[in-house]
Amino acid sequence: MAKEKITNNFISSQKKYFNTGDGFQLQPMDIGHKHYIGLISPDTAFWTLVKKNCLGQVLTDSSFLYKYRKKEKSFLNEMNLLRFGLKPSAVYFNPTDRCNMNCSYCYIPEELRKHGKHMSTKRVLKALEILKDYFQATLPKDQIPQIVFHGAEPMLNKEAVFSAIERFDKYFRFGIQTNGTLLDSEAIKFLTSRKISIGLSIDGGSGKVADKLRKTWNGKGVFQKVTKV
Ligand code: SF4
Structure with a gap:
């Protein structure tokens, strides 16, 4: 058969x-x-x-x-x-190791948040120059890459971050993820006038919940302060 x-x-x-x-x-x-x-x-x-x-x-x-x-x-x-066909189009950029907060679940070691380094302005600008060249060589001309300043707390290195935004405004879409405690009116004006995306880190819709997790080094909650921003 x-x-x-x-x-x-x-x-x-x-x-x-x-x-x-x-x-x-x-x-x-x-x-x-x-x-x-x-x-x-x-x-x-x-x-x-x-x-x-x-x-x-x-x-x-x-x-x-x-x-x-x-x-x-x-x-x-x-x-x-997803594995092999996509090209990177965004970078999370940490301009500092330090943070002015001590949230209970933070994955960044306490020592680093207390005594870590800031990147110098010169170094941040140089890194963005390298990223600019990379994206210009890899992305289509009409696609603008994104840089999100992240942390620890990027606003602790405000000088470098703001210098980078001013220098590379036309090459990147910028965003900043911040705990919100250092956003004064001058910083808000700088960011909003340049249409920079601002992500505020808050846990929960009330101080009762959020302040249990997100605290300063002295153990104080920041919900009220941040939600006023
Ligand atoms: S604000 Fe962010 S970086 Fe700072 S302690 Fe809280 S979770 Fe960590």
Whole structure:
């Protein structure tokens, strides 16, 4: 008898070639749920949930398997684009190690926030010059890259940050993520007049919550001060 041909893409509703190792494979995965079980494709880690009592029916349903493969393919294309097809267009830039706050969950070590370094203005400008050249060589002409000054607290190195914004205004879209405690009226005027995006870090909608987490080195909350900005 002639041997039946099995292609890599063959999906059988008759369970002939299901999980043969030569084609489409799915592995059931117990997720600890009372009614649902996972079905995962080991090659791509693409998965779906199916009702336990429908597993047999699902595995022999060619229309389900067809849809599964279609979605899996689109997921693979998206992952491929994210991993290998995108070019960087934004940079989070930390101009200082230091912070004037001591939030309970901060991931930056206390020592660094207290005694770390500021980047000099000269160094910040030089770094942005390098980034400008990089983006000019990699991005389309009509795409403006973004620089977000981040922290620790970037406003502690205001001189360098503001100099950079003034010098490179036409090459980047700038933003600043700040705890808000150092935003005086002069700084706000400088930033808003140049349409710089300002992100204020606040946890929760009331001082009762926010001040439990976000505190100065003396343990005082800053919610009221920051929300006045
Ligand atoms: S304001 Fe930001 S950098 Fe400063 S202590 Fe809080 S979380 Fe950390």
